Amino acid sequence: xxxxxxxxxAALMCVLMAFAPASGDRLLGIWQSGSGKAGVKIEKIGTKxxxxxxxxxxxxxxxxxxxxVDKNNxxxxxxxxxxxxxxxxxxxxYKDNDEWGDGTIYxxxxxxxxxxVIKMKDNNTLDIRGYIGVQALGRTDTWKRMKLGK
Amino acid sequence: xxxxxLFSACGKQTKDNITLDITFKSDxxxxxxxxxxxxHQLAEELTVFMKQHNATxxxxxxxxxxxxxxxxxxxxxxxxxxxxxxNMMAGGDSKAKEIAVQNPLSKESSFSAQPAxxxxxxxxxxxxxxxxxxxxxxxxxxxxxxEIKAKLTFEFTFKD
Numbered sequence: 001x002x003x004x005x006x007x008x009x010a011a012l013m014c015v016l017m018a019f020a021p022a023s024g025d026r027l028l029g030i031w032q033s034g035s036g037k038a039g040v041k042i043e044k045i046g047t048k049x050x051x052x053x054x055x056x057x058x059x060x061x062x063x064x065x066x067x068x069v070d071k072n073n074x075x076x077x078x079x080x081x082x083x084x085x086x087x088x089x090x091x092x093x094y095k096d097n098d099e100w101g102d103g104t105i106y107x108x109x110x111x112x113x114x115x116x117v118i119k120m121k122d123n124n125t126l127d128i129r130g131y132i133g134v135q136a137l138g139r140t141d142t143w144k145r146m147k148l149g150k
Numbered sequence: 151x152x153x154x155x156l157f158s159a160c161g162k163q164t165k166d167n168i169t170l171d172i173t174f175k176s177d178x179x180x181x182x183x184x185x186x187x188x189x190h191q192l193a194e195e196l197t198v199f200m201k202q203h204n205a206t207x208x209x210x211x212x213x214x215x216x217x218x219x220x221x222x223x224x225x226x227x228x229x230x231x232x233x234x235x236x237n238m239m240a241g242g243d244s245k246a247k248e249i250a251v252q253n254p255l256s257k258e259s260s261f262s263a264q265p266a267x268x269x270x271x272x273x274x275x276x277x278x279x280x281x282x283x284x285x286x287x288x289x290x291x292x293x294x295x296x297e298i299k300a301k302l303t304f305e306f307t308f309k310d
Contacts, residue, residue: 041184043187045187045189045239045281045283046191046239046240046241046279046280046281047241047279048239048241048246050239050246052185052187052285053185054184054185067232075248075266077251077264078248078251080253080254081233081235081251081253082232082233082253082287084185084287085185085232085233085285085286085287087235087237087246087285090245090246091239091245091246104245
């Protein structure tokens with residue numbers, strides 16, 4: 001009886017593992033930035049993870065009464081590109097221990113790009129750290145997984 | 151394809167262009183709140199070109215996009231979308247790069263986009279895992295599929 005239980009348990013584990021997302025893929029989904037101003041959809045292309053803005057709390061620029069554009073981009077020809085749809089997280093690879101690194105994060109509010117690491121605190125919470133040079137010189141923002149319909 | 155041979159103190163370099171015909175396709179639907187990324191993984195397209203130059207990835211010194219044109223047979227042209235950003239992404243240490251941008255899009259069924267002149271894509275093309283990703287931002291929800299045919303010309307510089 002004990003043998004049967006062990007075999008059944010092992011089989012159940014195999015089934016669960018087969019249907020569970022790969023560890024790195026737990027990052028996939030739509031996340032709300034700490035300020036609550038933007039929703040970012042993280043997707044996987046090849047073996048890396050990327051995130052683009054899919055939701056804005058205030059999608060219209062009050063100065064122009066038109067959809068917000070990436071007006072602070074250092075590349076002049078990108079300054080008329082809609083902010084919604086812009087890819088702000090790039091090139092993250094899964095490391096281990098719920099951490100993704102080697103990526104960059106773009107801040108549309110100042111047009112700057114920073115090196116970045118992501119740490120998943122729990123299934124619905126991310127700490128995203130942007131930094132210049134070494135990780136100690138940076139800022140961490142906490143993002144929450146967005147629920148459908150928000 | 152016309153090859154240009156350049157000689158320098160560092161050894162022989164060869165430049166040549168390759169034009170890739172790429173189809174980006176999405177079956178839809180498109181949601182206004184969810185900009186769409188149409189992907190194409192480059193695999194066999196470069197095989198013949200590399201063989202012609204008797205080159206491997208290690209011989210790639212520089213690559214840049216020199217022209218990009220896009221066509222759709224959709225009856226609305228590109229009018230259902232705000233903008234198009236063509237990106238190149240690859241494995242390894244390479245970083246994603248925006249290589250062509252067209253904004254705004256219009257009801258025209260074809261256009262040429264301005265390539266990002268300074269983007270060196272050699273690390274991308276050295277990678278076995280390389281993607282062209284076309285970001286489209288829909289103006290509104292759209293149920294029907296959308297297909298783009300892109301003609302992309304890259305200039306390769308090979309080294310011995």
